[in-house]
Amino acid sequence: MTGKVLVAYGTTNGSTARIAEAVAAVLRKEGFTAEALPAGAVARVTPYDAVVLGGGLYAGRWQKDARRFARRHGRDLAGLPLWLFSSGPLDASASERDIPPVPGVRKAMIRLDAREHITFGGCLEEGAKGRMARMILRSGKGGDFRDFDGIEEWARKIADELTVARQA
Template sequence: MLTKVLVAYGTTNGSTARIAETVAEVLRKAGVSAEAVPARSVGNVESYDAVIVGGGLYAGRWHKDARRFVRRHGRALAGRPLWFFSSGPLDATASERDVPPVPGVQRAMARLDARGHITFGGCLEEGATGFIARRIVSSGKGGDFRDFGQITGWATRIGDECTTAPQGR
């Protein structure tokens, strides 16, 4: 059983943080000790049995904090169960079909032998920071496209994997 899971995330306006917190909450309900932590705040991953890394998508790239986290902790991540998620499409596509990971995430998945990836819809609402984000919202193309049923289902599958995994990594 994988008993302690880190959900590290990179976010600018908090949407990805809310997804990470939901994933950690679902894992805890499954009997797994899980915590959601900003990726830039994680000193090491040695005390975790498994790791989930999430990042918002900006101009076709994962959030810089998620990218840096994966680079900084690459060796340790390669030795434990690992999943990735992205958040970002500002439409319903992520709920309607599988949206593949962006190239940088694909490369990290291959390098670290990640068990999986999913893209969730994003959220960009009034008060968003950044020039481009404010322009998107003011043009009427923002909104909340996160599908918490989809997020919960994905986290539940990971929780099942964690609770049925043999001891050790």
């Protein structure tokens, strides 16, 4: 294992991209070659030793680019160490308890033999794209609920698992 890790993400307003970048930064700090890329920009996953895939949650579904990535690269992902994350709840619930994956992500976990899934709080701030996002913001339910300490802790856990695999 060379230690090359892809952190791919599907995002609409950039919140999930920031989570992916934080995960990649921790992996680099732990000695891995990690890059965070938009899921739609990844042509192949075969150059990587492991993949982390994340998607924002919208109306109970992963963001479309994350869903497409999982389908398009499914055969290759099934042979790699794979971790999944979602971002979405616009409250503190993701920091207070484990939130199970939505049904579509649960199916992808099983199909791709993912090692783990975690849900992080989301972020929806002024200027967000989409009619639904604007409605949520008008109702006063926006904000930034991402827990970067928790995100970095999860990324260190991935780094620990990869380090053990690298030494085996």
